[in-house]
Amino acid sequence: TASLLFEKGSIGSLELDHRILMGSMHLGIESDRKQLNQLKAFYSERAKGGAALIITGGVAVLPEGGGDHMFCLTEQDHRAQLQELAEAVHQAGGKIALQLQHNGRYAKSSETGLAPVAPSPVMSKVTKETPIELSVKGIQEIRDAFIEGAVFAKSAGFDAVEMMGSEGYLLNQFLSPLTNQRSDDYGGDFNKRMRLPLEIVSGIRERAGSDYPVIYRMSGDDYMEGSTTREETVEFAKQLVKYGVDALNVGVGWHESRIPTVAATVPAGAFSHVVSDIRQAVDVPVIGANRIHTPEVAEDMLKQQLMDFVAPARPWLADESFALKAKIGDREGLNMCISCNQECLDHTLGNPLLPVGCLVNPRTGHEWEWSLKSKDKNQKERKIAVVGGGVAGLAAAKAAAEQGGQVTLFEAKDQLGGHFLLASQIPGKDKFLETIRFYRTSLERLNVIVKLSTKPTIEELKVYDKVIIATGVKPYIPEHLKGANLPHVANYSDILSGKIPLGKRIAIVGGGGIGCDLAHLIAQANDMPADVKNFFGEYGVKVESPRRVDVTIISRSKRAAKGVGPTTRWVLLSELRRLGVNILKGFECHEITEEGVWVQSDEDRQFIEADQVIICAGQTADRELFDILKEHVPTEVIGGSFDASELNAAKAIRQAYDLVYNS
Ligand code: SF4
Numbered sequence: 001t002a003s004l005l006f007e008k009g010s011i012g013s014l015e016l017d018h019r020i021l022m023g024s025m026h027l028g029i030e031s032d033r034k035q036l037n038q039l040k041a042f043y044s045e046r047a048k049g050g051a052a053l054i055i056t057g058g059v060a061v062l063p064e065g066g067g068d069h070m071f072c073l074t075e076q077d078h079r080a081q082l083q084e085l086a087e088a089v090h091q092a093g094g095k096i097a098l099q100l101q102h103n104g105r106y107a108k109s110s111e112t113g114l115a116p117v118a119p120s121p122v123m124s125k126v127t128k129e130t131p132i133e134l135s136v137k138g139i140q141e142i143r144d145a146f147i148e149g150a151v152f153a154k155s156a157g158f159d160a161v162e163m164m165g166s167e168g169y170l171l172n173q174f175l176s177p178l179t180n181q182r183s184d185d186y187g188g189d190f191n192k193r194m195r196l197p198l199e200i201v202s203g204i205r206e207r208a209g210s211d212y213p214v215i216y217r218m219s220g221d222d223y224m225e226g227s228t229t230r231e232e233t234v235e236f237a238k239q240l241v242k243y244g245v246d247a248l249n250v251g252v253g254w255h256e257s258r259i260p261t262v263a264a265t266v267p268a269g270a271f272s273h274v275v276s277d278i279r280q281a282v283d284v285p286v287i288g289a290n291r292i293h294t295p296e297v298a299e300d301m302l303k304q305q306l307m308d309f310v311a312p313a314r315p316w317l318a319d320e321s322f323a324l325k326a327k328i329g330d331r332e333g334l335n336m337c338i339s340c341n342q343e344c345l346d347h348t349l350g351n352p353l354l355p356v357g358c359l360v361n362p363r364t365g366h367e368w369e370w371s372l373k374s375k376d377k378n379q380k381e382r383k384i385a386v387v388g389g390g391v392a393g394l395a396a397a398k399a400a401a402e403q404g405g406q407v408t409l410f411e412a413k414d415q416l417g418g419h420f421l422l423a424s425q426i427p428g429k430d431k432f433l434e435t436i437r438f439y440r441t442s443l444e445r446l447n448v449i450v451k452l453s454t455k456p457t458i459e460e461l462k463v464y465d466k467v468i469i470a471t472g473v474k475p476y477i478p479e480h481l482k483g484a485n486l487p488h489v490a491n492y493s494d495i496l497s498g499k500i501p502l503g504k505r506i507a508i509v510g511g512g513g514i515g516c517d518l519a520h521l522i523a524q525a526n527d528m529p530a531d532v533k534n535f536f537g538e539y540g541v542k543v544e545s546p547r548r549v550d551v552t553i554i555s556r557s558k559r560a561a562k563g564v565g566p567t568t569r570w571v572l573l574s575e576l577r578r579l580g581v582n583i584l585k586g587f588e589c590h591e592i593t594e595e596g597v598w599v600q601s602d603e604d605r606q607f608i609e610a611d612q613v614i615i616c617a618g619q620t621a622d623r624e625l626f627d628i629l630k631e632h633v634p635t636e637v638i639g640g641s642f643d644a645s646e647l648n649a650a651k652a653i654r655q656a657y658d659l660v661y662n663s
Contacts, residue, residue: 003299003327004019004299004302004303005018005019005020005295005298005299005302005310005326005327006018006019006327007019009052009285009308009309010285011053011160011213011215011246011247011285011309012160012211012212012213012214012246012247013211013212013213013246014053014095014159014160014213014246016052016053016095016309017052018050018052018323018327019052019298019302019308019309019310020050020051020052020295020298020309020310020311020312020322020323020326021051021052021053021054021055021287021309021310021311022046022051022053022054022055022311022312022313022316022322023055023249023289023311023312023313023316024055024056024057024058024099024162024164024217024313025057025313025314025316025317025344025348025356026057026058026069026070026348026356027039027042027057027069027355027356027365028068028069028347028348028353028354028355028356029069029355029356029365030057030059030069030070030071031069031070031071031072031075031078031081032069033077033081035355036081036084036085037368038365038366038367038368038369039081039085040084040085040088040089040368041367041368042364042365042367042368043056043085043088043089043092043094043096044088044089044091044092044094045092045320045367046094046316046320047089047092047093047094047095047096048092048093048094048320048321048324049316049319049320049321049322049323049324050321050322050323050324050325050326050327051094051316051322051323052095052309052323053094053095053096053097053159053160054089054094054095054096054097055096055097055099055162055215055249055311056082056085056096056097056098056099057070057071057099058070058099058100058101058164058169059071059072059073059078059082059098059099059100059101059149060072060073060101060102060103061073061100061101061102061142061145061146061148061149062074062102062141062142062145063112063114064107064112064114064115064116064117065101065102065103065104065107065112065117065142065170066101066103066107066111066112067103067107067108067111067112068111068353069353069355070101073100073145073148073149073152079152079156082098082156082158083156083157086098086156086157086158087157090157095159095160096158096159097153097158097159097160097161097162097213097215098149098152098153098156098158098160098161098162099161099162099163099164099217100146100149100150100153100161100162100163100164101164101169101170102142102145102146102164102169102170102171103116103169103170104116104117104118104119104131104169104170104171104173104179105117105118105122105123105124105127105129105131105170105173105179106124106126106127106168106169106170106255107127107131108127108129109129115131115132116129116131116132117131117132117133117134117138118131118132118133118134118170118173118179119133119134119139119173119174119179119180119181119182119186119187120133120179120180120181120182120187121133122178122179122181124256125256126255126256133182136184136185136186139186139196142170142196143196143199143200143203144203146163146200146203146204147200147203147204147206147207147208148207149161150204150207150208150212150214151204151207151208153208154208154209154212159213160212160213160214160215160246161204161208161212161213161214161215162214162215162216162217162249163197163200163201163214163215163216163217164217165197165216165217165218165219166217166218166219166220166249166250166251166252167219167251167253167254167255168219168222168224168253168254168255168256168257171196171197171200172218172219172222172254174186174187174193174194174195174196174197175193175194175197175219175228175232175236176193176222176224176227176228177193177226177227177228178222178224178226178227180193190232190235190236193228194236194239197216197236197240198239198240198243201214201216201240201243201244201245202243202244204244205243205244210244213246213247214244214245214246214247215245215246215247215248215249215287216240216245216247216248216249217248217249217250217251218233218236218237218240218248218249218250218251218278219233219250219251219252219253219254220233220250220251220252220271220274220275220277220278221233221252221253221271221274222252222253222254222257223252223253223254223257223258223259223261224254224256224257227254230277233277233278234277234278234281237278237281237282238281238282241282241283241284245284246284246285247284247285247286247287247308247309248278248282248284248285248286248287249286249287249289249311250274250275250278250286250287250288250289250307251289251290252271252274252290253290255349258570260571261290261291263339263341263428263567263568263571265427265428265571265575266290266291266339267291268291268292268293268294268297269291269292269297269300269301269306270290270291271288271290271291272288272292272301272304272306272307273306275287275288275301275306275307276304276305276306276307279305279306279307279308285308285309286307286308286309287307287308287309287310287311288301288306288307288309288310288311289310289311289312289313292310292312292315293312293314293315293336293337293339294315294334294336295322295325295326295331295334296331298310298312298326312337314337314339314344314345314358315336315337317337317343317344317356317357317358317361317364318335318336318337318338318358318360318361318364319334319335319336319337319361320361320363320364320367322334332437332441333438333441333442333445334438335360335361335435335438336360336431336434336435336438337358337360337431338359338360338429338431338432338434338435339428339431340359340565340568341565341567341568342359342565342649342650343356343357343358343359343364343650344356344357344358345565345567346565346566346567346568349566349567350565350566350567357650357654359649359650359653360435360438360653362395362399362653362654362656362657362658363657366657366661369661370657370661382404382405382406382465382466383405383406383408383463383464383465383466384397384400384405384406384407384408384464384465384466384467384468385407385408385409385410385456385461385464385466385467385468386400386407386408386409386410386467386468386470387409387410387456387461387467387468387469387470387471387625388410388411388412388418388469388470388471388472388639388641389409389410389411389413389415389416389417389418389450389452389470390417390418390419390420390470390472390639390640390652391417391418391419391420391435391436391439391639391649391652391653392470392472392638392639392640392641392649392652392653392655392656393409393411393418393468393470393638393639393656394409394416394417394436394439394440394443395439395652395653395656395657396468396470396638396656396657396659396660397409397443397448397468398439398442398443398446398448399656399657399659399660399661400468400660401443401446401447401448402446402660403660403661407443407446407448407449408448408449408450408451408464409443409448409449409450409451410451410454410455410456411450411451411452411453411454412453412454412455413452413453414452414453415452416436416439416440416450416452417432417433417436418472419472419473419640419649420432420435420436420649421433421436422493422496422497423496423517424436425496425521426517426518426520426521427520427521427524427575429517458628458629458632461629461632461633462632462633464633465633465634466633466634466635466636467629467633467634467635467636468635468636468637468638468656468659469623469625469626469629469635469636469637469638469641470637470638470639470641470652470656471622471623471624471625471626471641472622472639472640472641473619473620473621473622473640473641473644474493474619474620474622475491475492475493475615475616475618475619476615476617476618476619476620476644477491477615477617478615478617481589481591481592482590482591482592483591483592483593483613484592484615486592486593486594486613488503488594488610488611488612488613489592489612489613489614489615490612490613490614490615491614491615491616492514492515492518492614492615492616495518495522495614496518496521502522502549502612503549503610503611503612504548504549504550504611504612505549505550505596505609505610505611505612506522506549506550506551506552506610506611506612506613506614507552507554507596507597507608507610507612507613507614508551508552508553508554508613508614508616509554509589509597509613509614509615509616509617510553510554510555510556510615510616510617510618511553511554511555511556511557511560511561511562511583511585512555512557512561512562512563512616512618513561513562513563513564514616515553515555515560515616516553516560516561516564516572516573516576517572518614518616519551519553519576519581520572520575520576520579520581522549522551523549523551523576523579523580523581524579525546525548525549526545526546526547526548526549526579526580527545527579528543528545528546547580550580550582551579551580551581551582552581552582552583552584552608552610553576553581553582553583553584554584554587554588554589554597554599554608555583555584555585555586555587556586556587556588556589557585557586558585558586559585560573560583560585561573563646584599584601584606584608586601586602587599587600587601587604587606588600588601590605592613595607595609595610596608596609596610596613597610597613618644618645619640619644620644621640621641621642621643621644622640622641623637623641623642626641636659636663638652638655638656638659639651639652639655639656640652642655
């Protein structure tokens with residue numbers, strides 16, 4: 001059947017080639033003129049990669065509504081940079097919309113140097129700050145700044161403008177009774193709460209003209225108890241259309257809500273019903289964004305008539321040619337976003353000073369510096385060996401072959417993927433297999449010779465011009481720990497590879513990311529399959545999940561899953577709670593006996609009964625080969641075999657690219 005994704009579409013007067021847009025993303029390098037070439041390269045590659053319309057990251061309309069590395073329209077130089085950006089995208093054959101934003105009570109005074117403002121002084125759980133209540137004059141200034149922002153967008157050549165009114169930012173705050181407790185013209189009943197966004201839309205229509213394309217990003221559901229109701233949300237959508245918006249882009253959830261919207265465990269297309277509710281009520285195109293991460297899911301959304309356009313964001317970080325590959329049916333060659341958030345949202349929301357990158361695509365954020373063309377002529381025709389087929393080795397082989405090298409990859413196991421392959425069993429990490437598939441396909445296309453089940457000898461490696469060692473890590477077993485050699489003690493790798501069967505009462509020594517992930521996997525045995533749960537639910541029968549395993553995590557730190565990123569950690573911990581995993585925080589493992597584990601905290605000593613003890617106490621670098629080989633051939637070491645202090649796939653992959661492109 002013909003693809004609906006590649007039918008032409010339009011947003012007001014803006015004609016678009018197809019239905020895949022690129023949703024708004026903040027990259028953490030905006031507003032820095034030194035980074036403008038990089039920003040242009042990032043967007044231009046996505047324009048060439050087929051985005052029908054690119055929506056910029058939010059641009060602050062006023063300084064107090066902005067933040068670190070955000071463009072702000074009160075700065076003349078930022079305006080000039082934005083204009084250059086629009087020109088670059090047009091030169092690359094793309095179209096671009098400017099997103100206007102005001103963070104309201106989500107703004108941080110530490111970033112803006114100004115007190116945050118909002119409809120009412122309701123503390124933000126995200127920033128822990130209480131904003132100042134806006135005066136009517138202050139509200140009108142914001143209104144005028146949005147309107148003027150749209151006028152600027154038009155004059156600077158942007159093809160459309162989008163207002164950020166979801167995810168709990170200022171316009172969303174005006175709509176919600178949770179954050180708008182005013183009793184003047186801009187608060188109180190719903191008509192008054194809608195007033196500011198509607199005044200902005202009608203002002204834009206007046207000033208930017210009747211045919212300038214206007215998109216409103218609205219919240220389909222705030223997932224906040226006591227917030228805007230479903231009926232009100234639908235009514236708001238109708239009003240926006242009445243006042244002149246050309247398309248509605250529907251987001252979900254606030255940054256404070258406790259329903260995961262971006263975690264890997266959220267099912268594909270989970271929020272499409274919210275988008276479709278809005279679509280039923282209006283006669284302008286409706287755009288859906290959340291959890292649409294593959295062309296198949298996108299196509300399905302359109303086929304079911306749940307939305308008119310899709311605007312994925314993270315999938316464009318993972319693959320700059322997302323739409324182009326979807327169009328030519330190159331699913332095998334698509335680098336898929338694995339929803340890890342490690343290099344994107346965990347930076348934006350956790351540490352905005354770190355620019356956005358992508359775990360599976362190390363070129364993201366480096367498009368300018370790491371041009372795909374070979375920089376190093378000598379690299380061509382060079383014979384390069386990569387030892388180790390985990391993600392670091394795979395990435396190094398790909399990068400070296402892209403630069404023209406003749407590459408051979410050796411992997412000791414009979415499959416590629418290393419620790420990534422093992423980790424793909426963890427709930428929410430099954431998409432890791434897609435990354436391995438992508439790299440495998442890329443290597444095939446680049447004519448890399450892959451030798452599985454092969455440990456090369458020093459003699460064999462000596463014939464190469466360069467060898468890259470990516471042999472990874474071995475689980476660390478603390479030999480000094482009494483009882484560590486008992487037969488019921490295993491390491492995480494033994495369990496994940498299925499070498500050792502699982503026990504029933506399990507103590508996991510180590511409460512970092514690996515220990516918690518492993519507990520999540522094991523404790524799933526305590527969950528009832530969703531269809532069984534639904535079946536009983538339909539008949540109103542309350543059933544208790546079975547309790548097949550007892551899992552205790554012994555965490556030395558008082559903060560379990562410490563290294564896991566902020567967008568994922570709370571979801572993981574709440575899953576562990578739901579599955580009945582016991583976490584002992586601030587406890588040191590003292591001794592393992594045949595019956596269990598003695599643990600000790602500052603104040604307490606306890607015995608944890610266990611028939612199996614799994615050590616997740618870190619790892620050591622596997623670099624024997626490197627130490628010998630470096631005497632004979634130019635040899636480099638990357639990934640876990642370079643630094644085993646943490647298992648960080650993002651770092652390992654980036655290091656592989658860094659080595660090839662910068663050496
Ligand atoms: Fe997706 Fe992870 Fe890349 Fe973010 S870092 S775009 S979540 S793969």
